Amino acid sequence: xxxxxxxxxxxxxxxxxxxxxxxxxxxxxxxxxxxxxxxxxxxxxxxxxxxxxxxxxxxxxxxxxxxxxxxxxxxxxxxxxxxxxxxxxxxxxxxxxxxxxxxxxxxxxxxxxxxxxxxxxxxxxxxxxxxxxxxxxxxxxxxxxxxxxxxxxxxxxxxxxxxxxxxxxxxxxxxxxxxxxxxxxxxxxxxxxxxxxxxxxxxxxxxxxxxxxxxxxxxxxxxxxxxxxxxxxxxxxxxxxxxxxxxxxxxxxxxxxxxxxxxxxxxxxxxxxxxxxxxxxxxxxxxxxxxxxxxxxxxxxxxxxxxxxxxxxxxxxxxxxxxxxxxxxxxxxxxxxxxxxxxxxxxxxxxxxxxxxxxxxxxxxxxxxxxxxxxxxxxxxxxxx
Amino acid sequence: xxxxxxxxxxxxxxxxxxxxxxxxxxxxxxxxxxxxxxxxxxxxxxxxxxxxxxxxxxxxxxxxxxxxxxxxxxxxxxxxxxxxxxxxxxxxxxxxxxxxxxxxxxxxxxxxxxxxxxxxxxxxxxxxxxxxxxxxxxxxxxxxxxxxxxxxxxxxxxxxxxxxxxxxxxxxxxxxxxxxxxxxxxxxxxxxxxxxxxxxxxxxxxxxxxxxxxxxxxxxxxxxxxxxxxxxxxxxxxxxxxxxxxxxxxxxxxxxxxxxxxxxxxxxxxxxxxxxxxxxxxxxxxxxxxxxxxxxxxxxxxxxxxxxxxxxxxxxxxxxxxxxxxxxxxxxxxxxxxxxxxxxxxxxxxxxxxxxxxxxxxxxxxxxxxxxxxxxxxxxxxxxx
Numbered sequence: 001x002x003x004x005x006x007x008x009x010x011x012x013x014x015x016x017x018x019x020x021x022x023x024x025x026x027x028x029x030x031x032x033x034x035x036x037x038x039x040x041x042x043x044x045x046x047x048x049x050x051x052x053x054x055x056x057x058x059x060x061x062x063x064x065x066x067x068x069x070x071x072x073x074x075x076x077x078x079x080x081x082x083x084x085x086x087x088x089x090x091x092x093x094x095x096x097x098x099x100x101x102x103x104x105x106x107x108x109x110x111x112x113x114x115x116x117x118x119x120x121x122x123x124x125x126x127x128x129x130x131x132x133x134x135x136x137x138x139x140x141x142x143x144x145x146x147x148x149x150x151x152x153x154x155x156x157x158x159x160x161x162x163x164x165x166x167x168x169x170x171x172x173x174x175x176x177x178x179x180x181x182x183x184x185x186x187x188x189x190x191x192x193x194x195x196x197x198x199x200x201x202x203x204x205x206x207x208x209x210x211x212x213x214x215x216x217x218x219x220x221x222x223x224x225x226x227x228x229x230x231x232x233x234x235x236x237x238x239x240x241x242x243x244x245x246x247x248x249x250x251x252x253x254x255x256x257x258x259x260x261x262x263x264x265x266x267x268x269x270x271x272x273x274x275x276x277x278x279x280x281x282x283x284x285x286x287x288x289x290x291x292x293x294x295x296x297x298x299x300x301x302x303x304x305x306x307x308x309x310x311x312x313x314x315x316x317x318x319x320x321x322x323x324x325x326x327x328x329x330x331x332x333x334x335x336x337x338x339x340x341x342x343x344x345x346x347x348x349x350x351x352x353x354x355x356x357x358x359x360x361x362x363x364x365x366x367x368x369x370x371x372x373x374x375x376x377x378x379x380x381x382x383x384x385x
Numbered sequence: 386x387x388x389x390x391x392x393x394x395x396x397x398x399x400x401x402x403x404x405x406x407x408x409x410x411x412x413x414x415x416x417x418x419x420x421x422x423x424x425x426x427x428x429x430x431x432x433x434x435x436x437x438x439x440x441x442x443x444x445x446x447x448x449x450x451x452x453x454x455x456x457x458x459x460x461x462x463x464x465x466x467x468x469x470x471x472x473x474x475x476x477x478x479x480x481x482x483x484x485x486x487x488x489x490x491x492x493x494x495x496x497x498x499x500x501x502x503x504x505x506x507x508x509x510x511x512x513x514x515x516x517x518x519x520x521x522x523x524x525x526x527x528x529x530x531x532x533x534x535x536x537x538x539x540x541x542x543x544x545x546x547x548x549x550x551x552x553x554x555x556x557x558x559x560x561x562x563x564x565x566x567x568x569x570x571x572x573x574x575x576x577x578x579x580x581x582x583x584x585x586x587x588x589x590x591x592x593x594x595x596x597x598x599x600x601x602x603x604x605x606x607x608x609x610x611x612x613x614x615x616x617x618x619x620x621x622x623x624x625x626x627x628x629x630x631x632x633x634x635x636x637x638x639x640x641x642x643x644x645x646x647x648x649x650x651x652x653x654x655x656x657x658x659x660x661x662x663x664x665x666x667x668x669x670x671x672x673x674x675x676x677x678x679x680x681x682x683x684x685x686x687x688x689x690x691x692x693x694x695x696x697x698x699x700x701x702x703x704x705x706x707x708x709x710x711x712x713x714x715x716x717x718x719x720x721x722x723x724x725x726x727x728x729x730x731x732x733x734x735x736x737x738x739x740x741x742x743x744x745x746x747x748x749x750x751x752x753x754x755x756x757x758x759x760x761x762x763x764x765x766x767x768x769x770x
Contacts, residue, residue, distance in 0.1 A: 005713045005729050025410050028433060031729040048413060048433040286724045286747065301721035308693040308747070328390045336686035339671045344390050344416040362671065362693070 002071075004298055006031045010050075011298075012070030014057055015077035016043030018345040018355070019274050019290075022282070023076060024048040026291040032298075037066045044346040060084045067093055074251060074297050076273055078106055096198070096250040096297040097272040104247065105272050109152040109179050115267055118246040121239070122267045123148075123258070124182045131175040138167065138180075148181040149173060184266060186258035189219075190226055191277040192240035194253045195292045198299045203292070204241055205285070205305045207233045208277050210256075221373055222313040223366070224280045228259065236265050243267060252293045254278065276315070276358070283341055283360045284311030310366030312373040316342070316357035316382050318350035324384030326350040328357075334376045339363055342380075356382050387456075389683055391416045395435075396683075397455030399442055400462035401428030403730040403740070404659050404675075407667070408461060409433040411676040417683075422451045429731040445469045452478055459636060459682050461658055463491055481583070481635040481682040482657045489632065490657050494537040494564050500652055503631040505624070507652045508533075508643070509567045516560040523552065533566040534558060569651060571643035574604070575611055576662040577625035579638045580677045580687050588677070588687045589626055590670070592618045593662050595641075606758055607698040608751070609665045613644065621650050628652060637678045639663065661700070661743070668726055668745045669696030695751030697758040701727070701742040701767050703735035709769030711735040713742075719761050724748055727765075741767050 002009055011027060013020050016038030024045055027034045036049040039056055046052045055062040057077065063084035067073045072094040073085070085099035104114050115122040126143055128134040137143045145167070151160035151174070163183065164170060189210040195203045209226035210219045226233060240255040247253065247270075254275030256268040278289035287295075287303025295302055316328075325348060334340050344357045359376050363369035387394055396412060398405050401423030409430055412419045421434040424441055431437045440447040442462065448469035452458045457479045458470070470484035489499050500507040511528055513519040522528045530552070536545035536559070548568065549555060574595040580588045594611030595604045611618060625640040632638065632655075639660030641653040663674035672680075672688025680687055701713075710733060719725050729742040744761050748754035 003712055005716060005727075006711050006731060006733055021413070024433075025413070028406070028410070028731075029726075029728050031731040047435060048409075050432060287726075291726075295720065300717055303720070303726075304724050308749075326391050327388055331390060332685055335680065335688070339689050341414075341672075341676075341688075342390075343414050346391055346413075346416040348391055364693075 002298075004030065004032050004300075007033075009033060010035055010070040010072075011294075012037070012067060012073040013045070013049070014063065014066075014073070014075035014080045016040070016045030016049075016052065017076060018044050018357075019076040020045040021048065021345065022279075022343075023274065023290045023293060026288075026294050029291070030294065032294070035066070035070050037063070042348070057081065064088065067095070072096065072297055074293070075102075078102065078272065082106065094297075097253075098248070098250060101247045101249050102272060105270055107152050108150050108269065109177065111269065112179060112181075114246070115243075118242075120243055120246065120267055121265065123184050125179045127152075127177075127179050129177050131170075131173060131178070134178060134180060135170060138170070143180045146183050148183055150179050150181060152177045152179060184258050185261055187261050187263075188226065188228060188259040189268070190228070190236050190257045190259055190265070191222075191275070192237055192255050192257070193275060193278045193281075193289055194240050194244035194249070194255060195296045195302050195305070196244050196249050196251070196253070197296045197302060198250050201302050202241055202244060203302045203305045204237045205278065205281065205289070206307060207236045208280070210277065220314070220377065221370065222277050222280060223370060224284060224307060224311045225366070227366075229263075232259060232263055232265070239265050239267065243270060247272075251297045252278070252289060276313075279343070279358050280311035280313045280360055280362075282343075283339075283362045284309055309362045309364050310369045312361045312366070312369045314359045314361070314373050314377050315355060316344075316359060316380065318352050318354040318356055318382050320352045322382070322384040323351050324349065326356060327383050327385055329381040329383050330379045334359065334380050337361075337372055337375060339369075340372065340376055350382050350384055387683075389415065389417050389685075392418075394418060395420055395455040395457075396679075397422070397452060397458040398430070398434070399448065399451075399458070399460035399465045401425070401430030401434075401437070402461060403429050403742075404461040405430040406433065406730065407664075407728075408659065408675045408678060411673075411679050414676075415679065417679070420451070420455050422447070427733070442466065449473065452480070457481065457682055459678070460487075463487065463657065467491065479682075482638075483633070483635060486632045486634050487657060490655060492537050493535050493654065494562065496654065497564060497566075499631070500628075503627075505628055505631065505652055506650065508569050510564045512537075512562075512564050514562050516555075516558060516563070519558075519563060519565060520555060522565070523555070528565045531568050533568055535564050535566060537562045537564060569643050570646060572646050572648075573611065573613060573644040574653070575613070575621050575642045575644055575650070576607075576660070577622050577640050577642070578660060578663045578666075578674055579625050579629035579634070579640060580681045580690070581629050581634050581636070581638070582681045582687060583635050583684045586687050587626055587629060588690045589622045590663065590666065590674070590690045591692060592621045593665070595662065605699070605762065606755065607662050607665060608755060609669060609692060609696045610751070612751075614648075617644060617648055617650070624650050624652065628655060632657075636682045637663070637674060661698075664728070664743050665696035665698045665745055665747075667728075668724075668747045669694055694747045694749050695754045697746045697751070697754045699744045699746070699758050699762050700740060701729075701744060701765065703737050703739040703741055703767050705737045707767070707769040708736050709734065711741060712768050712770055714766040714768050715764045719744065719765050722746075722757055722760060724754075725757065725761055735767050735769055
């Protein structure tokens with residue numbers, strides 16, 4: 001084994017956002033040297049890494065030159081120059097997750113086809129190279145309304161995804177390669193985080209449930225463990241493991257899934273990195289997702305994925321009507337609630353719906369955690385000065 | 386309430402060692418700006434703070450100039466220039482713990498007298514201004530052998546403390562002000578961490594037990610909760626709270642105590658900061674000691690001090706016969722054990738008995754955690770290249 005701890009070994013991280021920032025707590029704990037590349041000079045990871053570089057993650061030369069300085073390279077965001085990663089791998093730099101895995105995930109069309117080829121259940125879809133192709137397919141009744149439109153590249157946090165109910169709604173879509181996916185009337189949206197090391201050791205975290213706001217179509221709470229039957233949970237974990245192994249993925253893979261009305265499990269999409277649905281693990285799990293990612297990519301033994309206590313996570317997003325220097329109103333009130341931990345990402349400017357932080361509520365009694373989470377959500381407000 | 390989160394507010398920390406480093410995880414989580422002063426340019430806190438300054442913590446001007454840049458000032462080590470803290474307080478900087486509290490604690494003679502004045506049980510002692518005074522007291526049978534000799538200032542980690550069994554052993558002692566304390570035949574060494582805010586909110590952590598090596602007179606394991614009767618634990622927590630209130634202490638106060646053979650509880654000594662005996666809390670407690678210290682000194686509501694699971698901590702100290710660039714031998718083996726988390730402080734050079742890190746083992750079953758801790762201790766070795 002390489003000596004990673006208090007040594008000359010260097011880990012590179014592409015992206016310096018909140019995921020990178022939380023990953024850095026763990027590299028500090030292990031005293032692993034880190035280099036971070038991010039386009040913003042005010043990236044949350046700027047402090048707590050050993051060396052920070054400002055640069056474009058989509059630029060071939062920038063990523064190549066950065067990667068050459070480190071021994072192992074990982075990323076906290078999918079929008080990175082994959083050709084540079086391929087070149088670095090060729091040159092002998094360890095790149096985890098592997099560039100070929102990232103290539104299959106970056107493009108949602110390729111990702112969906114990968115599921116079909118590997119006998120992984122997913123919602124039926126059709127792939128189009130242009131908006132015109134999509135429209136003619138609808139006119140030829142090859143695609144039925146309503147359906148889920150997805151831009152094949154560049155989408156995150158619900159961007160690049162739309163539920164299309166009428167032909168009229170098509171006019172707002174950009175002219176890009178896309179897929180049209182059958183709208184699944186699901187009972188629950190679930191997620192499982194899988195950790196896999198280069199040696200092939202695999203661990204899955206418990207199934208979490210994304211609870212949606214009944215009116216606004218927005219995830220409000222991530223709940224661990226999901227309040228579902230043990231048999232359904234087992235099926236979801238097995239499917240997520242199958243997905244990770246099919247990709248030969250190294251590091252963390254967050255697998256988002258639908259539980260249909262018939263308790264079938266369909267893969268929705270994956271993220272090859274620590275994920276919002278795993279933030280609860282910092283307080284609730286024996287090994288949190290960020291430490292697990294570091295263990296996986298360094299080919300260290302994986303940690304225990306079980307939970308110590310029940311966990312519920314609430315995202316802190318900017319209030320509508322507020323743009324400017326951020327203020328966390330009533331944060332003192334939520335700190336007075338039982339076992340409530342706010343995580344502030346360190347973005348100075350709030351904008352409507354911008355992800356500014358999250359709050360974890362843990363409790364031996366999951367229902368009580370869920371109750372306190374609602375109180376948290378109704379109390380704290382992310383506003384501008 | 387001041388707006389501490391993602392704001393212009395500045396927290397200063399005197400000392401940049403491992404305690405400061407672990408405190409910085411929490412300031413990062415809350416996005417509180419931090420300034421750190423430490424004499425070493427390679428201090429573990431150098432990264433993860435917003436601004437690092439190299440300088441002598443005992444130098445009046447250095448501490449004064451540093452303190453003037455921040456809004457709230459705290460410390461992670463007691464050996465700091467207290468006159469500068471007094472001046473800063475006069476100038477309106479919030480200094481927590483308060484300089485007058487630190488003054489009472491820095492000198493062990495004054496600390497012991499404070500216990501007597503405040504009706505706090507402690508081992509009987511006598512105070513001497515020189516070695517000659519001590520020797521004449523022994524000759525006049527005012528001090529009986531064996532006794533515990535303590536240098537009144539500057540001791541830590543067992544330095545400045547010696548058990549004197551024979552007159553012959555006196556010749557190794559330095560000529561400094563000191564105390565001679567009655568040697569207590571204790572059953573257990575216990576500790577309780579108390580958090581107290583400027584508003585007077587007080588929380589105590591569960592009683593921990595320092596388990597000693599049966600031959601070498603060294604703490605091997607810190608165990609939470611201590612394996613003692615509930616009534617004894619309650620007495621210890623009540624006494625620790627009394628000590629904190631007597632000092633009007635703000636922040637964390639670690640109170641080390643003896644449980645005598647008759648189940649009496651005597652205060653041994655205190656540390657006005659996060660403490661080695663509280664490291665288990667990172668993994669085991671709802672609110673870890675470092676977050677609690679930040680909450681306390683910022684006058685935020687205190688967090689839940691209960692444990693999620695049982696915790697045992699093992700210190701990682703340099704092996705005898707090894708000085709040089711550190712290697713953590715068999716760290717991969719301990720990472721494969723259940724719920725084992727190493728914390729590497731980031732010191733490049735190991736020396737015999739130097740504190741290089743610690744390992745926490747958590748488990749629902751404390752006896753199982755204790756068993757794994759022994760396996761950890763027998764497996765990992767801190768050696769040089």
